[in-house]
Amino acid sequence: MAADGFAMTSYGHQPSALLLTDGDAAAARVRQMAERANLRICGSDRIADAIGRIERQAAMDAVLVEIEHDPGPMLDRLLERLAADTAASRYGAVIVAPPALIDAIAARGEGRIEHLCDPSEEERALATAAAAGRTQARLHDVVKSGVSPNLQQLSAEVGRIASMLAELSEQGEDAALARAAVEEGGAAIDPEALRHFIRVRRMRERFFHPALFADPAWDMLLDLMASRLEGTKVAVSSLCIAAAVPPTTALRWIKTLTDHGLFVRQADPADGRRVFIELSDDAARAMEGWYRATMKLLQQVDAKD
Structure with missing residues (x-):
């Protein structure tokens, strides 16, 4: 691998990337990923030697990590190292891995690790450029004239999520209204009713294309609220399924909602390779306010009938 790694090394003035993979096919994909983001490849190695290579790299x-299979404890050690280094802003990191490893x-x-599951080429390019601190960089794409429309759309989506949640965190007046709705009291929240709302939302896809309803935040909020009332725990992989969008999109939303305080991570004491996602107390109170206001509105409609 040393000779192969030397052959894959390039020199130039572009931001640099270290490639870590578990096979030749993964190595070819991650190399293309770096090249499309216009990064200079400063080295490459196998997962088994990843930590040593990171320590040796000046x-x-x-x-950029791409794996097709679970390397077990080696992956855990690598992730801990990447988390520590990215949290210290030593570099950014992207790991492409199958859904089974979510x-x-x-x-x-x-830290600054982004996990991609079955990503599109556009998602790979955007995540790679962002990891290197170059979200505005020129990206090589299949569209010769510049950045593809799909990549522009994905970049806009990331910006929209961040802007929307930043505004949400500043809406103190709306938060006060939500608390007031909870304090007013009303019918106890029925978790089965929340599940019903989710089923109704899924029914839309029988009549309209799913792409029309591609924002998963509300589905995740409903699922987590129902689970909170039922006393059940929700792992990240389960929440991705509840989101009803591609895993990479769901993971991006989970991270963003966690960063903005709507979701809370809880370690699984029985399994070091799993964390649970819960609603924050403020988010739960807001969901209570929404539920009671919604039920009150529906009762008013029924009364008119």
């Missing part, structure tokens, strides 16, 4: 702007990566993948 500097890099991003670490929980294992979520348990340790904090």
Whole structure:
């Protein structure tokens, strides 16, 4: 691998990337990922030697990891190292791994690590450029004239999520209204009713294309509120399923909602490779306010009938 790694090393003035993989196919994909983001490859190695290679590497702007299988404890150690280094802003990191590893990566993948599951080429390019601190960089894409429309749309989506949640965190007046709705009291919240709302939302897809309803935040809020009332725990992988969108999109939303205080991570004491996601107390109070206001409105409609 040393000779292969030397051959894959390039030199130039672009931001640099270290590539870590578990096979030749993964190595080819992650190399293409770096090239499309216009990154300079400063080295490459196998997962088994990843930590040693990171320690030997003088500097890099991003670490790009692609694996097809679970390497077990080696992955856990690598994730802990990436989490510590990215939290210290030493570099950014992207890991491309199958959905089966969502929980294992979520348990340790904090900091600036982005986990991609079955990503599109546009998602790969955007995540790679962002990891290197170059979200505005020129990206090589299949569209020769510049950035593809899909990539522009994905970049806009990320910006929209961040802007929307930033505004949400500043809406103190709305939060006060939500608390007032809870304090007014009313019917106890029925978790089965919340599940019913989710089923109604899924029914839309029988009549309209699912792409029209691609924002998963509300589905996750409903699912977590119902689970909170039922006293059940929700792992990251389960929440991704509840979101009803591609895993990479769901993971991006989970991270953003956690960063903005709507979701809370809780370690699983029985399994070090799993974390649970819960609603924050403020988010739960807001959901209570919404539920009671909604039920009151429906009662008014029934009364008119």
